[in-house]
Amino acid sequence: MHWFPFLPLTLRGRKPPADEDCDVSALRLYQHRVLLWGGCLLSLAIVAGMVALVLLQASGFQTRRLEALQRTHAAVEAHLVAADAAHQRMLNMAEYAWRHRPDSDAATRLAERQRYLAGGQRMVVNAGPESAPQMVLGVGTDHWPLARLDRYLTLAHSLSVIRRLSASDTEAETAASGFFFDPSHQFLVLGDGLTEQRLLAATNAGHRAQLFQHLQQLSEPAVRSGHAPHALPALESPMQIALVRHPVSGAASIAVRLLAHDRKGAIGTFVTLEPTHRLARVMAVADRGASFVVTADGGVVAGTADAGDMPLTSVARALRSSQQRGDSVMAVRQGLRFYQALPIAGTDWLLVNTYCLMDIARDGWRLYLAAALSGGGLMLGLWVLLAWLHWRIFGPALARAARVYQGEQLSRSLIQLSPVGLCLIDRREANAVLQNELMRHYAAAAERSGIPLYLQLVQMATECESRAAASPEPVEFELPIPANNKTPARQLLVGAVGATYQGRDVLLCALRDLSARVELEQQQAQAREAAEAASRAKGTFLATMSHEIRTPLHGILGHLELLGRSSLDEDQRARLRRINQSADSLLQIINDVLDFSRAESGQLELQAEVFEPIVLLERVAVLFSPLAEAKGLVLDLSVDGAVPGQVKGPQARIEQVLRNLVSNAVKFTLSGRIDLRVRVNGEGEALSLQVEVADSGIGLSPTQLERLFQPYVQADASIITRFGGSGLGLSLCRELCQRMGGEIHARSTPAVGSVFAFSVPVERVAGVSPSPLAGRNVILVSAAAGWRDELNRRLQAWGAHVQVIADVAQLAHDDCDVEAALVVFERGPTPGLQRWCEGRCLVRVSADGPLRAQRRGGAWRVSCYSGESLLQALQAPTRTGQGTLAVLQGLH
Structure with a gap:
């Protein structure tokens, strides 16, 4: 009985001939069923794939909605946190104003009190043009003690200033309205947008006392349901928040209640009413x-x-x-x-x-349509292919298989079974005299692997017998059979003994398969190798992921730079700077992780090249000088006179270590100075380049210095929170120095500063130093002793005759060459300098000077971190004209 009577006869299978073997008949039947069921299963797979695609699209939509929820949640909480901070700031200022009320004379207090009482316990308070007008109302305050009334009137004056100061300029137009109640609910101060007339009209209160009762409900900790249908429990801070109706407009508002205290008790209650549409705008920006x-x-x-x-x-x-x-x-x-x-x-x-x-359907309808069309096409093609296979491939193949199977049945014989391969081998001819089926299997496997098994057994048995005693004792040895394209590798244990059979010298062999034991030993070895490979893979994975993360991060930094060139307001530029700083920090961490992984895996490249130590030091100083100036730090350079002009060594890695150290110095130095110093030790061609970075930062204790260069370790648990970082920078510096054959160390004093020094072996490059300023007279003016020595060294290295003075005023008293070039190092404006530049070349050197020499107002301006620009400025003509134009064009 066919399973599918509705199918055509060609797909159900025809009745087999009477003489056809049952196995061939079963094969023919199963072939039809395999085609049918295979087509059905593949069709189901296509449908399942379409369903999976739909579910995947729906899952992606759900993930995007979840991301939008998290993004909106962060924006809402940030908005509430900002509002909480503003309210807390206003509360702190009010409490401070209450405790430190301004001293006013008795006449002023009397005039304010009389104006308040004369107005029927009502007056408008305005402390000045920088304050916000406040309306003060009272009920029964005319019976208060005069000191208490004066103090609350003084507080009302302070609140007019506080409300203006507690809101930024951007919030001035949309500032939330609110009011202040004393603890007895008799004294009320109304903020912007609230007046007694508007409140009485909006609340339908007949008189001021009813108005006070209505506002008192908004200021109580548990807001009544009549006015706050969605009251919320109090926060841990002195602030409480609730959803209320605005007493004037009736619009939904967020009421924030803050209770002010002093040392003796409660001062009063602040209630701020913020429209809910502000929160809605924040949500709309984060989620569409x-x-x-x-x-x-x-x-x-x-x-x-x-x-x-x-x-x-x-x-x-x-x-x-x-x-x-x-x-x-x-x-x-x-x-x-x-x-x-x-x-x-x-x-x-x-x-x-x-x-x-x-929403899900609208989001992915194009994908659903494409999946339906492609799925339908695949199923149609599948069934056409199955029909072709049935007629052209399987039908003829089954006919041939039936004929082969009938011939094979005639040649089958009894199969010998034995757990051990047994054989008799003729020693002279090296062929089998007798053997069982298992032995034939071993011999065939060895032959496929290119090993003549019988000859190999005779040779190995003869060698073992020669090493043994003369008596014919059984010998035992192992014979490996390598794997081939059909059988796996085997390890055979062979027991052999010599004998005589039918007048011939034979060898009786018994073979047992030891592959399982050998495989177990190999698995143990592989397990050890896998553990080692896992350790290597961890480093490779870390390096790969760091590289993959760094690639898109470069794109982010590029677009941030383009964004910074567009027109942005100050707040946007501040945010952009913070984003740039965070992205640069992230890129530095990724680079450190990548280099650290390369160092651990031994793939860190050290390429020796010829470079100038002074130029390297200047390049690093130029990179970090803007950060140092932004923090108000002084960044100085100092190069020993014995440092050669050019050396050969791993310049890129030396610069990487120096950048890392200078970056840490700028990061952990809040005020003071940072000094970069370089000198050399040794004589001849082999030198040791010594580089130091000294700062006046937070310093380190001896305990912190001991573990400073360990990976992923910060000097203090609070470092990550205060300054950030991954803890890899100094560890990477130590690894790089060791790879370069040098060393690094640090010395520090807490709260005084630190000195990080490293040394790297380099080679002196022979050559004659040029003297572009040979015979030139230069007057160097610098009040800073460090830069006075450094600039003097540079000028003398160029062949100039230098006259050094500490102040510009000495030019009038010293015997100075009127035609000598004047080089002035400035940390700020230098008054009276312009009159000395007549007829001579004047070069003004400063930390914030341009990296390329620029002529401004008859003087050249250059950066102290660019020796090449200083040399170009000194070589330029002293007067404007074609010569000056040619120099400027050469500079660019």
Whole structure:
């Protein structure tokens, strides 16, 4: 009976002939079924692939919505944290103003009190043009002690200034309204946008006392349901937050209640009313989907879409149940709509993100259409291919197989079974006289591996017998059979003894397969190799991932640089600088990790090249001088006179170590100076280049110095929080110095500073130093002793005759050459300098000077970190004209 009677006869299989073997008949039947079932399974696989593609698209959509939820959650919490900081700042300023109230004379206090009482316990307070007007109201305060009333009136004056100072210029137009209540709820100070007339009209209060009662409900810790239907529990700080209706506009607002205290008790209560649409704008920027901030009972605080008929109340309860189970991201489904939520820190509010199946369908409809078309085409092609295989391939092959099978059945014989391969081998002819089937199998396997098994057995048995005693004793040895394309490798244990059979000298052999034992030993060896390979793979993986991360990071840095050239306001440029700093820090960490991994794996390249130590030092100083100037640090260079002009060594790695040390010095130095010093030790061609980086930073204790150069170790647990970093920089420096045949060490004093020094062997490069300023007279003016010595060394190395003075004023008293070039090192403006540049070349050298010499106002301006620019400025003509133009063109 056929399984599929509805299929054509050609696919179900025809009735086999009567003389056909049953095995061939079964093969023919199974061939039809394999084609049929294979086609069905492949069709199901295609359908499953289409379904998987749909599910993958839906999963990707869900992941993007989850990312949008997390992004919006971060933005909402950042907004609330910023608001909390502003409120806390206002509270601190108010408490400070209460404790340190300004001293005013009795007449001023009396005038303020009389103006307040004469106005019916009402007046408008304005402390000046920099303050915000405040309306002061009272109920029953005319019976207060005069000192208490004066103190609260003074506080009202302070609040007019505090409210203006606590809001930035960008928040001035949209500042939240609010008010202040004393603990007895008799004294009220109204902020911007709130007046007594507007409040009475909006609340329908008949008189001021009813108005105070209405506002008192907003200032109480547990806001009544009539005015705050979505009250929230108090925060750990003295601030409480709730969703209320604005007393004037009636719009939904976020009420923040802050309780001010002094040492004797409560001062009063601040209530700030912020419109919810600000929070909605923050959410809309972070997420273009449907997101809502809901309260514990489902009330909508803010949202990026219309809540409509969404059952947010039941959703909030379901999400709360999910939160109690400890899930980080809460998710529920109601009908065909999905909800995801995250709790907002410090409140019992939830940030809810929602989407439905229609959103998923709209997001990937093009993909779904393409999958349906491709899947249909694949299934059609599959069944056409199966029909072709049935008619052209399997049908003729089965006919040939039937004929082969019938012939094989006639040639089958009894198979010998034995757990041991046995054989008799003729020693002279080296062929088998008798053997069982297992022995034939061993011989065939050895022959496929290129080994004549019988000859090999005779030779090895003869060698073993020659080493043994003269008596014919059995010998035992192992014979390996290498693997071939059909059988695996084998290890055979052979027992052999000589005998005589039918008048012939034969060898009786018994062979046992020891492959299992050998395989076990190989597995153990492979396990050891795998463990070592895993260790190597870890380093390779780390290096590979660092390289893969660094590639897109270069693109980020490039686009950040392009963004920095566009028109941005100050806040955007500040944020861009922080992003650039973070990206540079991340790139430095990745480079350190990559180099450290290369060093561990022994793949760190050290390429010796000819370079100038002075130029290398200047290049590093130019790189970090902007960071040092931004922090107010002095970055000085000092080069020993014995340092040759050119040496040969691994310049790139020396510069990498120096950059790392200077970067740390700039990072950990808050004020003071950083000195870069270089000198050489040794004589002849082999030298040791000594480089030091000294700073006046935070310093290190002896305990911290002991573990300073260990990988992933910071000197202090707070270093990462305060300054960042991965802890790899100094470890990498030590590894590089050791690879270069040098060493690195540090000495430090806490709160005084540190000195990091490293030495690297280099080779002196023979050559004659040029003297471009030979015979030239130069006057060097520098109040800084360090730069006075360094610039003097540079000028004398160029062949100039240098006259050094410490102050420009000495030019009038000293016997100075009027035609000598004047080089002035400046840390700030130098008054009275311009009158000395008449008829001579004047070069002004400073840390913030240009890297290429520029002529400004009759004087050349150059950077102290560019010796080449200083030389070009001294070689330029002293007067403007064609000569000067030619020099400037050469500089560019």
